[in-house]
Amino acid sequence: MILIFGAGGQVGQELAARAAAAGMPATALTRGEADICDARQVAGAIAAAKPAVVINAAAYTDVDQAEREPDAAMRANATGPGILAGHCAAAGLPLIHYSTDYVFDGKKTVAYREDDPPAPLGAYGRSKLAGEQAIRSRHAGHVIIRLAWVYGRYGRNFLKTMLRLRRERDEVRVVADQRGCPTATADIAEATILLMALATKGRFRFGTYHLAGTGETTWYGFAREIMESANAITGKAVTVHPISTSDYPTIAPRPANSALDSALFERTFGFRARPWQEATRAVVAELLDNGEAR
Numbered sequence: 001m002i003l004i005f006g007a008g009g010q011v012g013q014e015l016a017a018r019a020a021a022a023g024m025p026a027t028a029l030t031r032g033e034a035d036i037c038d039a040r041q042v043a044g045a046i047a048a049a050k051p052a053v054v055i056n057a058a059a060y061t062d063v064d065q066a067e068r069e070p071d072a073a074m075r076a077n078a079t080g081p082g083i084l085a086g087h088c089a090a091a092g093l094p095l096i097h098y099s100t101d102y103v104f105d106g107k108k109t110v111a112y113r114e115d116d117p118p119a120p121l122g123a124y125g126r127s128k129l130a131g132e133q134a135i136r137s138r139h140a141g142h143v144i145i146r147l148a149w150v151y152g153r154y155g156r157n158f159l160k161t162m163l164r165l166r167r168e169r170d171e172v173r174v175v176a177d178q179r180g181c182p183t184a185t186a187d188i189a190e191a192t193i194l195l196m197a198l199a200t201k202g203r204f205r206f207g208t209y210h211l212a213g214t215g216e217t218t219w220y221g222f223a224r225e226i227m228e229s230a231n232a233i234t235g236k237a238v239t240v241h242p243i244s245t246s247d248y249p250t251i252a253p254r255p256a257n258s259a260l261d262s263a264l265f266e267r268t269f270g271f272r273a274r275p276w277q278e279a280t281r282a283v284v285a286e287l288l289d290n291g292e293a294r
């Protein structure tokens with residue numbers, strides 16, 4: 001049995017769906033069903049599910065809003081994970097937790113490795129880094145997976161925003177001077193399920209890893225791939241114009257480069273995410289085929 005917290009989010013929903021499809025027994029709890037900041041609810045959920053492994057997909061993920069309410073971000077992204085880690089340690093349960101590329105400041109010119117020093121630029125990144133530290137200090141039996149630019153069929157994300165804009169407009173402007181690795185929730189869920197299978201064979205390797213879509217691009221490049229993939233299916237062309245970060249000011253500063261090097265994850269667990277273009281095309285096709293984004 002696996003126990004998933006934060007099951008209402010884009011990664012949480014994908015994980016629950018894929019675990020069910022793989023015939024893997026899972027208890028998937030949304031925020032309404034279990035708040036990771038509430039120690040009693042966490043203890044109750046673990047006691048009821050009797051899991052072999054716990055997955056934390058819960059997080060405060062609104063990067064700009066986190067600047068306005070840093071305490072709320074810190075609660076969900078650091079206090080809650082610390083509570084989870086304490087309960088998992090007491091029960092001897094491995095904990096899989098997700099973190100972010102935004103723990104880095106973006107000054108590096110090539111992809112970030114796990115041992116590069118974090119230096120978050122904003123409140124969201126600081127809260128996620130504090131969450132990593134809270135887990136490491138309370139429970140050695142953790143796998144922390146730093147993700148990047150997450151998108152998929154569930155929840156809200158950049159790809160779905162682009163699909164909405166293509167219905168409304170003939171052209172869009174997208175930032176072309178921030179680099180990163182678009183990462184599909186399907187790949188994250190597949191990798192996580194693989195980890196759980198390895199855990200049952202005693203081949204779990206605790207630690208901190210990067211896992212992102214293979215290759216890297218800018219938000220502009222990602223938007224073009226989305227629009228071209230959609231155009232190939234629907235025949236509606238949308239022009240994407242590159243702009244700079246200074247043309248699109250946001251409350252929270254973003255790293256100019258937050259590409260992640262996922263080689264350690266591949267070496268350790270034998271899993272590599274799909275090239276980001278391939279995964280993008282698949283998600284666009286799935287959403288358009290479902291009629292959701294037409």
Ligand SMILES: NC(=O)c1ccc[n+]([C@@H]2O[C@H](COP(=O)([O-])OP(=O)(O)OC[C@H]3O[C@@H](n4cnc5c(N)ncnc54)[C@H](OP(=O)(O)O)[C@@H]3O)[C@@H](O)[C@H]2O)c1
Nearest residue numbers: 006008009010011031035036058059061098100147149150
């Ligand atoms: N999204 C990205 O681009 C991105 C990039 C890098 C890393 N990540 C990391 O990937 C992980 C999954 O992110 P995601 O994109 O799936 O996020 P998401 O779609 O925003 O989902 C997060 C879920 O956590 C829930 N939640 C918030 N506070 C909670 C609490 N105290 N107790 C229980 N549940 C709570 C949210 O519920 P409500 O909606 O009700 O608040 C939401 O359902 C997170 O660790 C995130 O930091 C995401």
